[in-house]
Amino acid sequence: MQDVLQRIIDESRPLVKDGQVASYIPELLKADKNNLGIYVVTKDGEFGAGDYNQVFTMQSVSKVITLLCCMIDNDNDAISKKVSFEPTNDGFNSIVTLETKNKNRPLNPLINSGAILCSSLVKGQSKSEKFERILEFAKIITGNAELKVNADVYLSEKDTGSRNRALAYFMHSTGIMEGDVEDNLDVYFRTCSIEVTCKELANIAFCLANDGTINGVELFPRSLAKSVKAIMSMCGMYNESGEMAVNVGLPSKSGVGGGILTVVPNKMGIGVFGPSLNENGSSIGGIEVLKKLSHELDLSIY
Ligand code: DON
Numbered sequence: 001m002q003d004v005l006q007r008i009i010d011e012s013r014p015l016v017k018d019g020q021v022a023s024y025i026p027e028l029l030k031a032d033k034n035n036l037g038i039y040v041v042t043k044d045g046e047f048g049a050g051d052y053n054q055v056f057t058m059q060s061v062s063k064v065i066t067l068l069c070c071m072i073d074n075d076n077d078a079i080s081k082k083v084s085f086e087p088t089n090d091g092f093n094s095i096v097t098l099e100t101k102n103k104n105r106p107l108n109p110l111i112n113s114g115a116i117l118c119s120s121l122v123k124g125q126s127k128s129e130k131f132e133r134i135l136e137f138a139k140i141i142t143g144n145a146e147l148k149v150n151a152d153v154y155l156s157e158k159d160t161g162s163r164n165r166a167l168a169y170f171m172h173s174t175g176i177m178e179g180d181v182e183d184n185l186d187v188y189f190r191t192c193s194i195e196v197t198c199k200e201l202a203n204i205a206f207c208l209a210n211d212g213t214i215n216g217v218e219l220f221p222r223s224l225a226k227s228v229k230a231i232m233s234m235c236g237m238y239n240e241s242g243e244m245a246v247n248v249g250l251p252s253k254s255g256v257g258g259g260i261l262t263v264v265p266n267k268m269g270i271g272v273f274g275p276s277l278n279e280n281g282s283s284i285g286g287i288e289v290l291k292k293l294s295h296e297l298d299l300s301i302y
Contacts, residue, residue, distance in 0.1 A: 004296060005038055005049035012036060012288040013050075019276035019284035022059075022256040027156035031056065031258060031275035036285040038293075039198035041206040041269040052198040056273055057153045059255030060092065060281075061201060062191045063115040064208075064228065064236075065138050066122065070109070071224050073123040073133075081105075082121065082176055083114045085227075087234045087241055092281055093163045095170060104174040108235040110253060113167045117177050119191065120184040127183035131190050141207050141219060142200035154193035161189060192255075198271035201261040206269025208251070229263055233301075240280050248290045249300025254282035262290055264299050 013036050022028040037052035058065075070079065086107045090096060093112045098104060106114035124130035139145050168185050171177035177184065207214050212225035232251035237244040244252060250270075252262040258275030260283055270293070274285035294300055 001040065001042075001045075001047045002049065004293070005040065005047055008289050008292045008296070009036055009038060009050035012285050012292060015288045016274060016276040016285045019278050021275050022277055022281070025153065025157045025160060025256070027150075027153045028057075028257060028275070033276040035258070036272075036274040036289070037198050038270065038272045038289055039202040041199075041202040042267065046199075046202075048198065051273065052271075054273055055195050055197055056259055056275065057150050057192065057255075057257040058194045058196050058259060059192045059257040060110070060112075060115070061196075061253050061255040061257075061259045061261050062138075062194060063110045063118070064204065064232065064253050064261060065141065066115055066118045066134060066188075066191055067109045067228060067231070068141070068220060068224070069123075069134050069137050070118040070121045071227065072220055074121050079121065083109050083117050085109070085231050085234070089239045092238045093167065095163075095167055098167070098170055098174070104171070104176045106171070108231060110231060110235040111238065112164055113171060116164060116168050116184055116188045117171060119187040120177050120179050122187070127180075127186045130187045134187070134191050135194065138194060141204050141214070142196065143203045143214075144196075144200050147194055147196070147200070149190050149193045150195045151193075154190055157189045157192060158186070161185065164188065196259065196271075198259070198273050201259055201271025201273075202269040203271075204269065205261045205263045205271065208263045209265055209267060209269050229265065232263070237282055238280055240278075240282065244287070245302065248287070248294045249302045250290070250294060251301075252290065254286070256281045258283045258286065260286045260290065265301060267299070
């Protein structure tokens with residue numbers, strides 16, 4: 001496995017020159033476009049290759065964590081009144097369907113509008129209680145009790161978050177999102193700014209691969225793990241989820257920090273990192289690594 005991962009990283013690295021590091025959150029511009037790494041967790045061992053020790057912020061990969069907390073804290077009916085589980089062919093921060101479709105509900109929890117809405121539904125009386133709930137859950141599922149927010153990225157995103165504010169205020173105006181708008185945004189911005197390495201992403205994916213258990217102990221119910229994997233398959237890569245299903249065939253979630261979390265049900269958790277992004281805001285090298293790995297080990301679930 002180690003040799004396979006190293007070879008795939010080496011073969012995929014030339015692709016990073018074709019993408020760009022995220023610039024709309026200025027602090028993310030500091031990332032090194034040439035980085036590319038992977039970490040794989042299986043029941044028989046763990047393997048890392050390339051820049052797998054590099055620290056980066058979760059960004060939209062964190063939407064999986066927020067969704068899990070939201071689903072643990074609320075019953076299905078309460079959630080489905082507020083957000084649906086439909087794929088999108090629009091970009092991750094699109095506002096258009098909030099007005100035109102779907103009874104003002106965000107199309108799914110893995111686009112920005114849906115994740116901001118889910119942040120508002122996490123249990124807690126205040127923004128700090130909601131964020132602490134998410135962070136504590138993140139520490140357990142990643143196996144890293146030291147997880148913390150990158151303050152510079154958080155402030156950079158908060159400073160430049162007009163698009164997310166537009167989404168949130170629009171959802172507030174239609175009544176679909178309750179609570180204080182700026183507080184809900186603050187929970188979202190902080191969650192996106194949690195620092196991880198590929199290993200933490202792989203651990204999250206491995207918990208989902210094992211239907212919500214860690215070392216045989218249940219963290220959340222199997223039915224919930226199944227729902228989240230289904231949503232990731234259809235929506236986790238935004239408007240390229242279809243291509244991802246065809247070329248990789250595994251539930252995944254990307255973020256503009258360069259991370260991708262990928263689940264191989266019953267087998268593996270995978271975390272990849274490569275901050276050079278394609279036009280959809282996903283890691284260009286990371287997707288290539290996942291394509292090659294899925295093909296070589298015949299991992300597609302389809
Ligand atoms: O809200 C934003 O724009 C970022 N914090 C997260 C967006 C993101 O990661 C999109 N994913 N590829």
